[in-house]
Amino acid sequence: MRLITMVMVVGCLLGASAGRAEDLVLKGATVHTVSGETLAVGDVLVKDGKIASVGGSVDAPGATVIDLKGMHLYPGLIAATSSLGLTEIGAVRATEDTSEVGGWTPDVDAWIAVNPDSELIPVARANGITHALTLPFGGTVSGRSGVLQLDGWTWEDMTIRRPAALHLFWPGMDLNLAAKGDLPPGAEIKTPEKQAEERRARLKEIDDFFEEARAYAKARAAGGKTVPAWEAMLPALKGEIPIFIHADDERQIRAAVDWAAKEGFTRVVIAGARDADRCADVLAKAKIPVIYEHVFDQPSRDTEPYDVHFSAAKKLFDAGVTFAFSQGAGSGGSWSARNLPYSAAQAAAFGLPRDEAVKAITLTPAKLLGLADRLGSIETGKEASLIAVDGDILDIRSNVRRMWIAGHETSLESRHTRLRDKYGNRPKPK
DSSP, X not given: OHHHHHHHHHHHHHHHHHHSOOOEXXXXXXXXXXXXXXXXXXXXXXXXXXXXXXXSOOOOTTSEEEEOTTOEEEEOEXXXXXXXXXXXXXXOGGGBOOBOSSSBOTXXXXXXXXXXXXXXXXXXXXXXXXXXXXXXXXXXXXXXXEEEESOOSSHHHHEEEEEEEEEEEOOOOOOOOOOGGGSOTTOOOOOHHHXXXXXXXXXXXXXXXXXXXXXXXXXXHTTOOOOHHHHTTHHHHTTSSOEEEEEOSHHHHHHHHHHHHHHTOOOEEEEEOTTGGGGHHHHHHHTOOEEEOOTTSOOSSTTSOTTTTTSHHHHHHHHTOOEEEOOOSHHXXXXXXXXXXXXXXXXXXXXXXXXXXXHTTTHHHHHHTTOTTTSSSOOTTSBOOEEEESSOTTSTTOOEEEEEEXXXXXXXXXXXXXXXXXXXXOOOOO
């Protein structure tokens, strides 16, 4: 018994030792604090996984000094919407766990299904992404998302905020005016009046669902029994977590803004937001932020210029709308999550101030996810989740050379680098 106790104690001590981040001085880099000035040459002291000091010169006896001369130090990038850990190969159903059966599943918690061994996670990490929101699909109210740090043995290790948001997918608002010959075989032709009636019915379902959720909240407060599906709605109803409304079309966005005002929800984020620039004044007046996922999409209307999505962020900025960039969720969004800094770079090339572009992939998503006190900028007291880049993060020629998540240096190896090394060492023909 005594031996078992000693083994347990030693194991705990080793585990604690392994879990404690090393004290570091990251020295001589150009430090992009994001929240304040950029230090042309600066040092960052990291103690116990947190930023202890930021300045022109930091002295910390006993700390490991890492020379980053010529490098640029940024806070880790944050993917504000993704399916990282839930999807692998879109064409192989067994690797997809993004959706749940049913139209109203608020009790689905996406983070529980995360696969820590996903090959897409290290690929995203290799381009500077340290954290990501992973969210569920399926139906109208699809469930709740969690924020992951992109390093860890299990989903419990990786999930740093749960739940982070409730997800509402807004019904389509467009009219289908196609002639019978243009429809798929067996498709029903519906008059505009019929389509409008169905749309009103779908919107009424949303109203009824949230009304029932509020009724449950009152009954629960009065000592009623617990129902898991309704219980999952309570944090959003109380304003403890935001409601992410996924909407792209201008009519969807305007309808969602009106609905949020009618329902009295103050913590609402429009995700997707393809046409957000077309109603930027409405979003600014309502003080509703957006997560813009369509920088590299083709124009959706033949009357739009080629750069409509490139310049959308500048229009949002000019209107005073708070926004972050993301590559979106689903299979495509997950494999392209690594392109997050390029979305910001493209917007910067079309008029968005460069410091705002960097903020839209660091500090702003941290704010939208309720983590601004922990992530998104290089400030004393915040978590030391940092990336060292050999150039400007908005320059496609730059490469992330080193990464720390909560003070621990994290590997930048991925399937891509392994294949590069394998075929780079391929025997030459004689």
